[in-house]
Amino acid sequence: MTDFKRDNGAGPSTLAGRWSPPPHPDWLRRMNAEGACFDLPGVVPLDENSLLRCAREATGLADFGDDVWREPFQVLLKALEAEAGLTLMGRLMARSDILLWLQNRLRIVDTFRRHPEIHDEPIDRPIFITGLARSGTSVLFELLSRDPALGSPQTWETFLSCPPPAAASYATDPRREHIHALVTQWSRVVPEFATMHEMGGHIPAECGMLWANTFISDHIAALYQIPSYHAWYASADLAPVYAWHRQMLQLLQWRNPRRHWLLKAPEHLGHLPALLEIYPDARVIQTHRDPIRCMSSATSLLGSLYWMRSDRPFDATAFAGLVEGEATAARLERVMAQRAAGLVPSQNIHDLRYADLLTDPMACIEALYTHFHMPLTEVTRGAMTAFLADKPQGKFGSHQYGISAADHASRRYFAAYQAHYGVPSERA
Template identity: 30%
Template sequence: MTAPNDIVIDDLADPRITPAIAAAREGPADFPADIDVDGILARASAMTGGLTDFGEDTGFRERLAVVIQSLHEDEGLTRGGRITILDHAVRVMANRLRIEDLVKKHPEILDITIDRPLIIAGLPRSGTTHLVNWLARDERLRSLTLWESEEPVPSAPPPAPGEPDPREVRSAEFWGHFESMLPHMAAMHGMEASSIHEDNELLYMDLNCYSWEFQTRLPRWIDHYFAHDRTGSYLYEKKVLQVLTWFRGPNRWILKSPQHMENLEPLKAAFPDATLVITHRDPVAVIRSLTTMLAYGDRIRRDPVDPAGCARHWSDRIERLLRECVAQRDAWGPDQSLDVLFHEYMADQEATLREVYDLAGLELTAEAEAKLLGYLNENPRHQHGRVIYDLEGVFEVDVPKLRERFQFYYDRYPVRWED
């Protein structure tokens, strides 16, 4: 039975294409859809006023070449979908140029200690966004806003006191336009410029981020990604954190990304004194939610949209992620890590909070507790409405067979099955 605020997206398989979506499918006429690695790096250099030093080549050029080849192999991708990814690559390479330029001018940045970060990992749609935004209310922890993750180093002098940062304005305008095309997205995963965001964007600057995959289907890229060690990219992320801390402290960070689940060993190598919290949720429920969100956005990126193909792709991808998580989990001992079951977290969030704080050695002061509990009151679950999912129908998934595939994960973590 549906409730008054339930959202049923009834056109996932045959989307209604508005003029704005049609334009987004085509993309800007002045951006070449067949640009190569050198073309992307040249555009990044022009964007930064002629900077050319990208720093040590940690393999990012090779990774970019693999992504570009994979984009051409994805026959269902729209021109606008391809350009969105290529334009994103230009932006993160411009960020990298500015980071390297700043560090050359201020080498003391590399002496900044990133002190015992609190890192959250967990499947997409498993409560990690809620948890990181909640704990970020504690101002003793440095957190990463969406706009700051998109442009860590400003490209212009700081604004006058009381004026908004132009980077935040740009982010708000971009995501505002995105959500105007896809109004139900806020109920699934809102993208507010001032919200606390994943540190995926920092890995993007070494072109080793799995977020490419949410916008297209890149089997060649995925195989390349898993075939290579990702430790160097996590060390580059640490460098970006040092830059961000130089602009504004404190130097104890709270971070989160689903990608960390499949990179527990590289994460430990880069941040050996971190506290790790991993949320665990029924992967079938995750796939049900994730594929609905991605298929909804695919009306911009794909033609045809192919919800069943989306479900097959992400069932494979989540299985691969979880197998890596199980294989690498023992890299973190119980003195530094905690597994949180989603159903227990939802049943008693305050208990989870206290467990996390105890593990991290953070005193839960009266001031911090008041701010944290205030966040829960201000952000109830499903505040933008509850989306109704149909994994078996629209996505043609055999759920019992899917559960059989994830038995290895159920054996390790007693998550509650969600129908």
């Protein structure tokens, strides 16, 4: 579980205090200024009754399934009102997302009720990519998705999962463009976001987006500064979340088969035993990068996500497990201990260094395929080579971290981790 405790080493706000938000686009600044004249809770309500009523009316359905989602849903709503400091745009984005998650949950529960045979869909040797946020997981995800034997849930499927997409119409499903317009809005609200993380309706989605339908999700936690929700999430039991995750994969492959699923989320790093309980034949790839650079990059990313929705200053203490040294090192060493104890069998996991992925990506791929006894066909090799040629580092802009890695006092926390995996320190 992500550790949100305070880092008493380098200081609780070392990173956040040195991150400066970019100016809002003029249209957004003027919109939010006008929004301040309104009774925002009345104009854009985020109360439970309003949201549940709208979700039911939109779908014509009433059964949300088990009650695992209700407590985190209620904790989230209270935190959004009391702690998030949402602007007009922030409230609109929050209400839109929550309604989509509620409506999707209603439709998923209804689909399984009408088609219980979906529960029999086999999930065969899925691949999970995990590691610290900003450690190369996204580019590896996109690179491996070029293998036709691997299938990933696309972003549009995680928002609008029902009716489950059919193979014949998958590439032309109009839901793709609808969700593409919605998620690329993030880069219209904060243009700098496009230099950090590519979004799109057809982009492979992180598992946190599948989890969002349970309201127990690191994806939700990353969007807002809501300490009470973060604290609740930090102690949550994720067993039901992984069970829901498996059902989502079964649903999405029911009419559009995938030979093997390719999945990705940094959050899996803290829950490998739980993941393997649900997926005992899972193949896990752990990426490794200089943690200081990962934390610096994650600070910029989280700050930008919050800046889309609020004008309040960014406070890293809410995200200590991602952007503060002592907590991040504790997460990494906990995984090292789990692996040493055999809780994560060596045949189930492969290590991949970010530095190697940059310098010789195809050699990294060959080693990975060899470890998991996967065939690397010429078709796959060619598709990956073409992808690398088309997407050089910095294609979507240069992401300026704005924080020097060299002078960060947290370096000492990572000595054991970097030595164990041979992770080089990066220059600022």
